[in-house]
Amino acid sequence: MTYFRQLVMSRELLFNLVSREVKGQYRRTVLGQLWSLINPLATMLVYSVVFGLIFRAGPPPGDPSGLDIYALWLMSGLLVWTFFARVVNQGLDSLVANANLIQKVYFPRMHLVLATMLSTAMTWCFELGVLIVALHLFGGFPLPWLPLLLVYMVLLALFATGVSMLLAIFNVHFRDTKHFVTILLQLWMYLTPILYPIQLVENAVGNKPWLLTIYRLNPMEHFVQAFRDLLYNNRLPTLGDSLWCLGAALVAFLIGYAVFSRSEKRLAELL
Amino acid sequence: MTEPAVIVDHVSKKFRLYHERNQSLKSALMRRRTTVHEDFWAVRDVSFEVPAGKTFGLLGRNGSGKSTLLKMLARIYTPDEGSITARGRVASLLEVGSGFHPELSGRENIFLNGAILGLSRKEVKARYDEIVEFSGVEQFIDQPIKNYSSGMYVRLGFSVAINVRPDILVVDEVLAVGDGAFRAKSEQKFRELTESGCTVIVVSHSLTQMRDLCHTVAWMEHGRVREIGDAQTVTDAYEKSLKTEG
Numbered sequence: 001m002t003y004f005r006q007l008v009m010s011r012e013l014l015f016n017l018v019s020r021e022v023k024g025q026y027r028r029t030v031l032g033q034l035w036s037l038i039n040p041l042a043t044m045l046v047y048s049v050v051f052g053l054i055f056r057a058g059p060p061p062g063d064p065s066g067l068d069i070y071a072l073w074l075m076s077g078l079l080v081w082t083f084f085a086r087v088v089n090q091g092l093d094s095l096v097a098n099a100n101l102i103q104k105v106y107f108p109r110m111h112l113v114l115a116t117m118l119s120t121a122m123t124w125c126f127e128l129g130v131l132i133v134a135l136h137l138f139g140g141f142p143l144p145w146l147p148l149l150l151v152y153m154v155l156l157a158l159f160a161t162g163v164s165m166l167l168a169i170f171n172v173h174f175r176d177t178k179h180f181v182t183i184l185l186q187l188w189m190y191l192t193p194i195l196y197p198i199q200l201v202e203n204a205v206g207n208k209p210w211l212l213t214i215y216r217l218n219p220m221e222h223f224v225q226a227f228r229d230l231l232y233n234n235r236l237p238t239l240g241d242s243l244w245c246l247g248a249a250l251v252a253f254l255i256g257y258a259v260f261s262r263s264e265k266r267l268a269e270l271l
Numbered sequence: 272m273t274e275p276a277v278i279v280d281h282v283s284k285k286f287r288l289y290h291e292r293n294q295s296l297k298s299a300l301m302r303r304r305t306t307v308h309e310d311f312w313a314v315r316d317v318s319f320e321v322p323a324g325k326t327f328g329l330l331g332r333n334g335s336g337k338s339t340l341l342k343m344l345a346r347i348y349t350p351d352e353g354s355i356t357a358r359g360r361v362a363s364l365l366e367v368g369s370g371f372h373p374e375l376s377g378r379e380n381i382f383l384n385g386a387i388l389g390l391s392r393k394e395v396k397a398r399y400d401e402i403v404e405f406s407g408v409e410q411f412i413d414q415p416i417k418n419y420s421s422g423m424y425v426r427l428g429f430s431v432a433i434n435v436r437p438d439i440l441v442v443d444e445v446l447a448v449g450d451g452a453f454r455a456k457s458e459q460k461f462r463e464l465t466e467s468g469c470t471v472i473v474v475s476h477s478l479t480q481m482r483d484l485c486h487t488v489a490w491m492e493h494g495r496v497r498e499i500g501d502a503q504t505v506t507d508a509y510e511k512s513l514k515t516e517g
Contacts, residue, residue: 017386020372020379105363107387
């Protein structure tokens, strides 16, 4: 029986693991699910003051949407990043955190990473929904782009899951991975045009355009641009960005899947 | 003549003993290419068959390889050599309450634990009343299980596990849970299970239980099978060796 068939056959376990994560997360908090909204709002406030007011990052107005609000522009990109970072951070820890379960029961281990991704995706959809409503209130019109947005959400999820599966295996072998990735993600975020527009980078590189080419090798740059085009600018993402997203999603997921399914048999003894 | 439900064919499992097992990148780099380890064969060339519907016991001292073998039967470990063939659904009961989430209620945990043990939602629903009744925690079923006493916790875990009703059940010492009354109840339930045609492979240190429950017993020593045969004979031989070899 192939590994993929095993995964499909035990899908009910996946749903149960997801609901364990979702239900367990905000138990015993007064505000419950609202916390998943308060966190991004607080981040938005901090970044808007620092980068919007003090540093004057000044992104160009949305074309053709005409929106010109830093906070909304920021969130259209930041949400892409927070999803990626959360899936990678929690997914890479999911095997070590569930070591006890892995050593006592057999089930396809990939469900642990997939469950982290899906439970993150559920709170994320909620946040995206609020952003979409806010974009409409302030004059944008992302509604017609929602079906296409869904496609890019799937691509982003594949990309994040692939990276997460690969790192989860690394983390079983070397527990340093977790700490290393925390730092790496921080650097990575600042190297992605989330808080500032890419035009600032274009100006900064001056007569060394190859620097910009290197900067744009980052798949997250293309994901952020594509989501911003759909949500903030209300236009079709460029072909280049779309191909990058598709390519990065497939490559990351296939590598992650292959490495994970090959290593999974020995996980119980390695943990 | 019944078909064997489980065939264990020349199975071996080795573990690597590292002299400095330090799971960090630094030590991996410092070690250079020569890793310092020894192979330790926890299970060495073990073969046996378990006929369908029979109960098979594994005896042996600590470190004789029983649990490693059991984990291979439960598919948690994969053998390094040889193969294990099982006909039918295998469920393992190496621990009660695997995957219980302390903040979730007893009810939610029954569904979660059932799914982990391989039951579909429909199956759990169908057995739900039986599980709750058997565990005797009806009154607290909607409370988060972190408020349960340890006895209630294991009783709930055991009730889910015993209701999985697989074709082949792999059990490790879990019959010894709860107080006297619950233990009697669970032994009764366990007997019903074996009588209903479930194949059981069990590890236990209780020799009385072994004689009582098992048809065939294998005595393991240093990763190999020392003796295999009728439960009474092998258990007696093992008991004698415990006395003489100290």
